[in-house]
């Protein structure tokens with residue numbers, strides 16, 4: 001393998017890490033604050049992808065422009081699901097919410113398959129295959145755009161959690177729920193908002209994914225697994241942790257694709273075990289929302 | 291100001307408080323003492339709405355608050371410095387202190403109160419941007435008291451402030467609290483260290499296995515032979 005291939009691989013990995021960070025960040029805050037491992041996270045990503053697909057296919061709306069709509073849709077879906085379904089078992093052990101979100105995933109995928117069929121679909125704006133080159137390294141516009149938007153949304157989430165009163169209440173809830181209640185935080189509201197935000201970010205990730213990759217109703221499962229691995233790799237509970245985890249995972253994915261196609265997941269799990277042995281709390285350690 | 295009548299409360303099937311009666315008047319400093327596991331924290335949690343009472347009444351400024359959600363109770367003016375401090379470890383000192391004012395919207399008054407608590411605890415001023423989890427025990431307690439004060443409470447409840455702290459640090463913090471009391475605050479002080487609590491308070495209640503077994507002025511309790519023997523080891 002030549003140095004060009006290597007450089008291209010590095011660039012691809014970095015670009016991919018942005019989208020993967022966005023895939024994992026919503027999963028991470030829901031896990032960190034609500035202590036729920038949301039198996040349906042990938043299904044929310046799939047829904048976001050379909051929002052963008054339908055808006056593009058039916059109305060010709062540019063996929064990048066449909067991201068806010070995808071986020072709003074998933075925000076509402078997430079809020080309602082948390083408030084009226086997950087809230088019923090909120091203090092339940094991890095296994096109960098695990099099963100509940102697992103069931104939710106199956107329902108969402110079934111409904112999507114029923115209404116939209118199982119076909120692979122693609123969002124293909126005019127600039128789909130276009131890009132530019134630096135030296136001989138190719139940079140597709142859509143990947144660069146996805147990278148930039150992922151960083152932007154991740155940054156906005158950070159600003160929201162750190163600098164707003166509501167964001168601080170969410171972090172406080174994740175750190176000590178009773179202490180948060182003693183300050184007057186309405187926990188049910190904090191939880192619903194967090195879950196809705198996590199879902200909205202999943203929606204954005206789905207929109208971005210739909211621009212670069214074909215989509216179908218079962219696409220989400222692979223992303224739930226990625227989100228999980230990234231959170232454990234990076235360390236639960238911090239945005240920098242998720243970004244580090246996503247970067248590492250993107251390199252594993254891209255380079256195992258070059259050197260050992262088909263072994264991607266095995267290698268990822270191997271690295272995961274290695275990281276956990278060396279640093280049980282993940283690369284960045286356990287941080288701010290826990 | 292606060293009137294508790296025949297309060298019964300506990301955790302699930304385990305009843306901890308039995309027919310507790312207690313009263314706190316405006317401007318008073320009242321101590322609640324009792325040994326390990328007597329139910330002091332449980333009583334404070336019930337007043338704050340973290341635990342729903344089984345029966346009985348808690349009236350605050352004439353309004354029944356038993357069973358209200360905790361956010362309503364903070365809103366009405368009861369704040370608590372909980373046992374073990376319960377700071378938000380990953381948040382900065384400033385963020386922790388400001389969480390105390392979470393339910394308030396009076397921006398200017400909040401700023402005033404913020405300046406006041408920093409003046410009470412100058413040490414906090416130097417640590418504002420440090421993670422609360424990285425503070426020493428004494429500093430954490432200062433931060434917790436500062437957070438409790440930021441609620442601008444009509445009634446402030448402080449649970450086991452002295453636990454695990456060096457006497458000198460405890461004294462520093464109580465001096466700050468005395469300044470707050472001098473401004474007319476109403477305070478409920480919970481301590482296992484009976485002498486320490488009685489020194490601060492006008493009146494006191496003694497809780498034993500979930501029941502109020504004794505109450506009276508601090509002086510009366512200090513002179514009480516049973517208290518001397520059981521709680522002060524004299």
Ligand SMILES: Nc1ncnc2c1ncn2[C@@H]1O[C@H](COP(=O)(O)OP(=O)(O)OP(=O)(O)O)[C@@H](O)[C@H]1O
Pocket residue numbers: 301304306324325326327328329330331332333373450482
């Ligand atoms: N979450 C809980 N679930 C069940 N029982 C509890 C719980 N918390 C406390 N208890 C029990 O309730 C009783 C009273 O505890 P509480 O913490 O109110 O006592 P305390 O007077 O505050 O003691 P300390 O001085 O040690 O803080 C104890 O027997 C304790 O074991």
Ligand SMILES: [Mg+2]
Pocket residue numbers: 330331332373449450
């Ligand atoms: Mg206690």
